[in-house]
Amino acid sequence: MIVLGIESSCDETACAIVDSGRHILANVVASQHDLHTLYGGVFPEVACRRHIEVIAPIVSEALYDAKLSKSSLDLIAVARGPGLIGALIIGMNMAKGLSFGLNKPFIGVNHVEAHLYAAMMPQEMPLLPALGVVISGGHTFLVRIEEIGTYTLIGTTVDDAIGEAFDKVAVMLGLPYPGGPAIEALAERGDPKKFSFKPGKVKGRPWDFSFSGLKTAVLYATKGASGKRDAPLLITEEEKPHVAAAFQEAALKDIVDRALKAADHFGCKALYFGGGVSNNCYLRSLLAQKSGLPVFWPPFNLSLDNAAMIAGLGYHQFLRKGRDPLSLAPQTRISLANP
Ligand code: KG4
Numbered sequence: 001m002i003v004l005g006i007e008s009s010c011d012e013t014a015c016a017i018v019d020s021g022r023h024i025l026a027n028v029v030a031s032q033h034d035l036h037t038l039y040g041g042v043f044p045e046v047a048c049r050r051h052i053e054v055i056a057p058i059v060s061e062a063l064y065d066a067k068l069s070k071s072s073l074d075l076i077a078v079a080r081g082p083g084l085i086g087a088l089i090i091g092m093n094m095a096k097g098l099s100f101g102l103n104k105p106f107i108g109v110n111h112v113e114a115h116l117y118a119a120m121m122p123q124e125m126p127l128l129p130a131l132g133v134v135i136s137g138g139h140t141f142l143v144r145i146e147e148i149g150t151y152t153l154i155g156t157t158v159d160d161a162i163g164e165a166f167d168k169v170a171v172m173l174g175l176p177y178p179g180g181p182a183i184e185a186l187a188e189r190g191d192p193k194k195f196s197f198k199p200g201k202v203k204g205r206p207w208d209f210s211f212s213g214l215k216t217a218v219l220y221a222t223k224g225a226s227g228k229r230d231a232p233l234l235i236t237e238e239e240k241p242h243v244a245a246a247f248q249e250a251a252l253k254d255i256v257d258r259a260l261k262a263a264d265h266f267g268c269k270a271l272y273f274g275g276g277v278s279n280n281c282y283l284r285s286l287l288a289q290k291s292g293l294p295v296f297w298p299p300f301n302l303s304l305d306n307a308a309m310i311a312g313l314g315y316h317q318f319l320r321k322g323r324d325p326l327s328l329a330p331q332t333r334i335s336l337a338n339p
């Protein structure tokens with residue numbers, strides 16, 4: 001079954017073609033990082049305008065790469081949310097137009113669930129039940145994956161997503177957007193012991209995360225107790241790598257500790273990671289040292305936003321539940337427990 005997937009929930013416009021949920025025939029991603037670096041984060045209006053410009057050529061490029069004509073497609077899948085409403089509408093309308101014009105079934109999938117599926121995509125049989133850990137620019141979730149499509153929400157963030165915290169700390173250090181890769185690179189030259197940052201705790205909620213306190217601690221350390229973001233930096237150029245390393249260690253150790261405790265507590269056989277922050281090599285090495293369970297990572301081309309994970313998950317969802325109506329609406333927020 002040949003599935004064309006479309007992703008446009010944030011600042012990547014992507015189209016992929018995937019056979020039977022696993023075999024990637026094309027995976028085209030147009031990133032907008034160049035546009036948003038000026039603002040230190042995603043500017044929604046600017047993102048939507050770029051999606052409109054590039055979505056049709058991206059679909060054509062995916063068909064060209066897969067050496068397929070539109071008539072060979074069996075299903076059109078699209079990310080229906082969560083994400084920026086204007087951005088989602090563009091991908092949804094392109095998918096609906098293709099479905100209607102080609103008379104092929106249409107299906108809308110949950111973008112966060114697709115991030116979880118990315119690490120399972122290369123596997124014939126995922127090791128379940130497993131702990132799913134989504135760590136991206138917009139989301140931070142721990143879920144128990146019973147099977148593909150059935151999840152129990154364990155914990156989430158009460159404020160910033162972890163990737164968002166990386167992006168905001170990067171702005172404080174004068175690094176470009178997206179901040180995650182820039183902080184990881186800078187931290188390699190730093191000593192995490194030179195600054196002391198503590199991960200956030202949420203009273204009475206052991207599985208939830210909080211990153212705003214950590215972010216504020218970095219702000220105070222770099223710009224002083226006034227907490228003004230536009231204040232001049234108090235630290236020297238030589239100290240910047242130490243701040244990056246101490247922040248990265250505090251944020252990622254929090255993810256690792258809570259994920260390993262949750263996997264044990266909820267009887268999981270493995271851990272599956274997804275989302276842009278799972279690209280972080282320091283995180284991968286921490287897990288390799290500490291986890292007694294198998295840990296699965298998305299291939300690097302499937303960890304950031306992409307449409308292959310949308311097409312792959314769309315296949316499974318279609319087999320389970322069938323097509324969606326063309327009246328399906330995009331959703332800025334969707335619960336992972338009921339995708
Ligand atoms: O999954 P993704 O492409 O988009 C969302 O669905 O949000 O994730 C983007 C996020 C950004 O916040 C970016 O800074 C972060 O992933 N990121 C990283 C790394 N690569 C990307 N964070 C830490 N270390 C990295 N190597």
Ligand code: ZN
Nearest residue numbers: 115136304305
């Ligand atoms: Zn994403």
